[in-house]
Amino acid sequence: PSKALRQFIQADRAFLQRIRSSGVSTINQSSLRYVSGTSSKMPPPIFPIPDERANTVAVGGDKNGSHEGEKTSPQKTSSDASASVHHQMSPQSPANTSPVVDGDKFDYDFVVIGGGSGGLAASKEASRLGAKVAVFDYVQPTPIGTKWGLGGTCVNVGCIPKKMMHQASLLGEAIEDAKSYGWELAGGGDKKHNWGAMVQSIQDFIHSLNWKYKVALRDVNVSYINSYAKLIDKNHIHAVNAKGKEVTVSAAKILIATGGRPKYPEIPGAKEYGITSDDIFSLQYPPGKTLCVGASYVSLECAGFLAGLGFDTTVMVRSILLRGFDQDMAERIGRAMEESHHVKFIRGAVPSKIEEIEPRQDGKAGRLRVTSTQNGKEIVEEYNTVLFAVGRDACTSTIGLEKAGVKVNPDSGKINAEYEQTNVPNIYAIGDVLDGRPELTPVAIQAGNKLARRLFAGSKVVYDYEMVPTTVFTPVEYGCIGLAEEVALKKYGKDNIEVYHGRYRPVTTRPIAGYGEEHCYAKLICNKLDDERVVGLHVLGPNAGEITQGFALGMRLGAKKRDFDDLTGIHPTDAENFVSLLITRSSGVDLSLPQCCG
Numbered sequence: 196p197s198k199a200l201r202q203f204i205q206a207d208r209a210f211l212q213r214i215r216s217s218g219v220s221t222i223n224q225s226s227l228r229y230v231s232g233t234s235s236k237m238p239p240p241i242f243p244i245p246d247e248r249a250n251t252v253a254v255g256g257d258k259n260g261s262h263e264g265e266k267t268s269p270q271k272t273s274s275d276a277s278a279s280v281h282h283q284m285s286p287q288s289p290a291n292t293s294p295v296v297d298g299d300k301f302d303y304d305f306v307v308i309g310g311g312s313g314g315l316a317a318s319k320e321a322s323r324l325g326a327k328v329a330v331f332d333y334v335q336p337t338p339i340g341t342k343w344g345l346g347g348t349c350v351n352v353g354c355i356p357k358k359m360m361h362q363a364s365l366l367g368e369a370i371e372d373a374k375s376y377g378w379e380l381a382g383g384g385d386k387k388h389n390w391g392a393m394v395q396s397i398q399d400f401i402h403s404l405n406w407k408y409k410v411a412l413r414d415v416n417v418s419y420i421n422s423y424a425k426l427i428d429k430n431h432i433h434a435v436n437a438k439g440k441e442v443t444v445s446a447a448k449i450l451i452a453t454g455g456r457p458k459y460p461e462i463p464g465a466k467e468y469g470i471t472s473d474d475i476f477s478l479q480y481p482p483g484k485t486l487c488v489g490a491s492y493v494s495l496e497c498a499g500f501l502a503g504l505g506f507d508t509t510v511m512v513r514s515i516l517l518r519g520f521d522q523d524m525a526e527r528i529g530r531a532m533e534e535s536h537h538v539k540f541i542r543g544a545v546p547s548k549i550e551e552i553e554p555r556q557d558g559k560a561g562r563l564r565v566t567s568t569q570n571g572k573e574i575v576e577e578y579n580t581v582l583f584a585v586g587r588d589a590c591t592s593t594i595g596l597e598k599a600g601v602k603v604n605p606d607s608g609k610i611n612a613e614y615e616q617t618n619v620p621n622i623y624a625i626g627d628v629l630d631g632r633p634e635l636t637p638v639a640i641q642a643g644n645k646l647a648r649r650l651f652a653g654s655k656v657v658y659d660y661e662m663v664p665t666t667v668f669t670p671v672e673y674g675c676i677g678l679a680e681e682v683a684l685k686k687y688g689k690d691n692i693e694v695y696h697g698r699y700r701p702v703t704t705r706p707i708a709g710y711g712e713e714h715c716y717a718k719l720i721c722n723k724l725d726d727e728r729v730v731g732l733h734v735l736g737p738n739a740g741e742i743t744q745g746f747a748l749g750m751r752l753g754a755k756k757r758d759f760d761d762l763t764g765i766h767p768t769d770a771e772n773f774v775s776l777l778i779t780r781s782s783g784v785d786l787s788l789p790q791c792c793g
C-alpha cells in the first residue's frame with residue numbers, strides 16, 4: 196500500500212482502538228467498509244446517550260470566559276477519548292434526534308457538496324469509518340476566467356498561496372537584513388523580484404496538492420465527481436460537469452460544504468476590470484501599482500505582500516480596519532504597514548467607478564482610472580490593478596437549498612446549523628457556509644472530522660467554536676486568541692478587566708536591521724473576577740502565528756496571568772515576552788522599548 200494508505204490504516208486502527216477502549220464500540224471491525232445495499236453490515240449510528248450533560252466538559256472557559264461549573268468527564272466515551280479535554284453534545288442537540296436512515300434506499304450513505312477544507316476532511320473520515328461516500332467539487336471561474344483544481348479556497352486561492360506570497364515578501368526584507376550580517380549580493384547589484392517566477396512556483400506547488408487530494412480521496416474510496424451539484428430534494432442531488440454531462444444521485448445524509456467567494460461592489464467596471472483574491476495568486480503579470488479595496492484581513496494581507504514585493508500599494512478603507520478583531524491591534528497593524536512597509540491608506544473612502552484607460556495584455560497589467568468618494572469629495576487616481584477584498588458571500592444561493600427545505604439566514608445568506616445539523620435532519624453544513632462561525636480552514640476541518648465521527652462512529656464529541664486562535668499574515672504578523680479588548684471590557688465591565696502589555700524587540704528576525712521593532716507588541720487581557728484568567732492574548736510581531744499556536748493550548752486549558760508569570764521563558768525568543776508582561780494599562784505607564792536581556 197502507498198504511504199498515504201498505510202497512514203490511513205494506522206489512523207483507522209488507532210481510532211478504532213480508542214473507540215473500543217471507550218466502551219462505545221459498535222463498528223464491525225471485520226467489515227470496516229460496507230456498501231450501500233448491505234446495510235446489515237452497517238453499524239447503526241449511535242447518537243448521544245441520554246444524560247450526557249453531566250459529562251460535558253467546557254474547554255478554555257465557557258462563553259463568559261468563566262470556568263465555573265465545569266465538569267470533567269469521568270470517563271472518556273468518544274472517538275476523541277485520547278484528548279484530555281473535549282466537548283460533547285448535550286441531549287437536546289438536534290443531531291440526537293436525527294433519524295437513522297435506511298442505507299438500502301440510497302446510492303450513497305453520505306454525499307458532500309464541496310471539496311474544500313471541510314468537505315474533504317468530512318468525506319475521508321466518513322469513508323474511513325465505513326460509509327459509502329461521494330464528493331462533488333466544481334469551481335466556477337472568476338469574471339476574468341481564473342479557475343483551479345480540487346481542494347477548495349485554502350489550498351488554491353487562500354491560506355497556502357497567501358502564506359507563500361507573504362513568505363516571498365519577507366524573504367525580500369531578509370535580503371536587506373542579510374546585508375547587515377555581512378552578506379553581499381553578487382556584482383553589488385540591487386535585489387529584483389520576478390513575479391512570474393514566483394507565481395509559477397506557487398502554482399506548481401498547488402497543482403501537486405490538487406493531485407494529492409485526488410489520490411487521497413481514491414485511497415479511501417471516496418468517489419470524486421467534478422461537477423456542480425444542486426439539491427433537488429432532501430435526498431437527491433443533480434449535478435452537471437464542465438462538458439454538460441448530468442448525473443443524479445441519492446444520499447441518506449448530505450453535507451453542504453460549499454464555502455464562499457469574494458464579493459464585488461456594485462459599481463461600474465468592478466467585474467470587468469477588478470480582480471479579487473481568487474485571481475491574484477495566479478495572475479500572469481506583475482500587478483503594478485495596486486489599489487486594495489476593503490479593510491478585511493484578506494485586503495491587508497494582500498496589500499502587505501504586494502508592498503513587500505515592491506509594488507506601490509494603497510488600501511482604501513470605508514470605516515475601520517479588521518472589523519471583528521481587537522481595534523487597538525488593528526490600528527497598530529495599520530501603523531506598522533504605513534511606517535515600515537510604505538503602504539498608503541485612504542480612509543473614509545469607497546470607489547464609485549472603474550474605467551479602463553489601457554487594457555491588460557498578456558504579461559502586462561493595464562491602466563485603470565478609479566473614481567472614489569472620500570468624505571463626500573470625489574477623488575480620481577490611476578492604478579494598474581484594483582483588487583477587491585470587501586467580504587465574501589457564502590455559496591448557498593444556487594445550490595437548491597430551498598428545494599430541500601434548508602433555511603438560510605436572509606441577512607447573511609449563511610446556514611444556521613447548531614452542531615452542524617441544518618433544520619432538515621439529514622442535511623448538515625460545515626465551514627464557511629455556517630452562520631456566525633469563524634471562516635478558517637482548521638475550523639472547517641475539525642468540525643468536519645468530528646461530524647463524520649458522530650454520524651458514522653457513534654462519537655458524541657462536537658466541535659468547540661470558542662477560543663479559536665488565528666493569525667493575520669500582514670508583514671508584521673498579528674496573532675490572537677480569545678476576546679478583543681473592547682469586547683472584554685463590554686462583557687465584564689471596565690473595573691473587572693486588567694490589560695498587561697508591553698512592546699518588545701524581535702530577536703527572531705532582524706535585530707540588527709531593526710525591522711518593525713517599534714511595532715512589536717504583546718498583550719494579555721485578564722478577567723479580575725476570575726482570578727485574572729486570561730481571556731484574550733494578542734501579539735504583533737514576526738512569527739506571531741507560531742507564538743499564538745503555542746499559547747493557544749494554555750489559553751484553552753484556562754491559563755491565568757500567574758501561570759504566564761510562572762512560565763520559564765525560552766531565551767532569546769519573541770514568545771518569552773509573554774512571561775514578563777508587568778505593565779498594566781490601568782497604571783498608565785508609558786511603554787518604552789526594553790533593552791535586550793534586561
Ligand code: FAD
Pocket residue numbers: 308309310311312313314331332333334335346347348349350352353354355357422423424425452453454455472493590593594625626627628633634635636637639
Ligand atoms: P472551501 O474551501 O471554500 O471549499 C468549498 C468548495 O466547494 C470549493 O472548491 C467550491 O468551488 C466548491 N463548490 C461550491 N459550490 C459547489 C457546488 N454547488 N457543487 C460542487 N462544488 C461546489 N483560513 C485559515 O485558517 N488561515 C488562513 O491563513 C487563511 N487565509 C485565507 C486567505 C484568503 C485570501 C482567503 C480567501 C481565505 C483564507 N482562509 C484562511 C479561509 C479558508 O480558506 C476558508 O475558511 C476555508 O477554505 C473554508 O473551507 P470550506 O470547506 O468551508 O470551503
